[in-house]
Amino acid sequence: MFPLPAPMRHALDAATAAAASGEVPVGAVVMLGDRIVATAANAPRTLHDPTAHAEMLAIRAAAAALGRDRLEDCDLWVTLEPCAMCAGAIAHARIARVYYSAPDPKGGAVEHGPRFFTQPTCHHRPDVYAGIGERESADLLRRFFAERR
């Protein structure tokens, strides 16, 4: 087995922590070069906030930490294909690169559904790399939903 890149390792640890809180296990990390600027776990129920996906919380925390509303020098690592809300936020934030683990055929908006970054109304297209840590993320999600059935 090859080791995962450190940011995806952190994102998967955040996803595991989300599951322990009863939240769908998704984690995200914003990097500025080699530095972690923000780490977040999916938390809509805990926070009473329907927008509190891991990506949104990480982007908001990174922007607050850097004191600006654009993150054009930052990369986002996330354990699941972003939905339309998160893909829109990634474009608004001008994130440079997006790395994600598992595809999400039901709710994803990058390689599924609206394929938002290919839309003419999308004003910033990050470079996208999919599949890094896919098996571990998919296992986490499968186990989470199996326990709740």
Added chain:
Amino acid sequence: MFPLPAPMRHALDAATAAAASGEVPVGAVVMLGDRIVATAANAPRTLHDPTAHAEMLAIRAAAAALGRDRLEDCDLWVTLEPCAMCAGAIAHARIARVYYSAPDPKGGAVEHGPRFFTQPTCHHRPDVYAGIGERESADLLRRFFAERR
């Protein structure tokens, strides 16, 4: 001239306040029946938050005020066609009805671009009513951008 419904009047007032702060003039209101639960103005620059569109702030404030992450008994009034991020948040929040003023051919995601609510990966479709207060909202936006050219 017909008077505007009170929630759209409030949303347009919030949009006017956004312009005064140097933010693109968009305002939003969340209603629970006849009660205003949250009012918000677009504020990404002021808040250093790329996700701080009026709709996002209003939805988050309403969910916090009601102590839950679903707003299935609430309506959203907003002065501009929601973008992909905000349309995604509206679906996640299970908002019942969306009323918006001006269309946004450049960034809108309801009647333009991804037309998110028609996507099979969209898990909740609110009832949508467009054009209420369109002229006033479009005038506000036109004046704002004209002054900055």
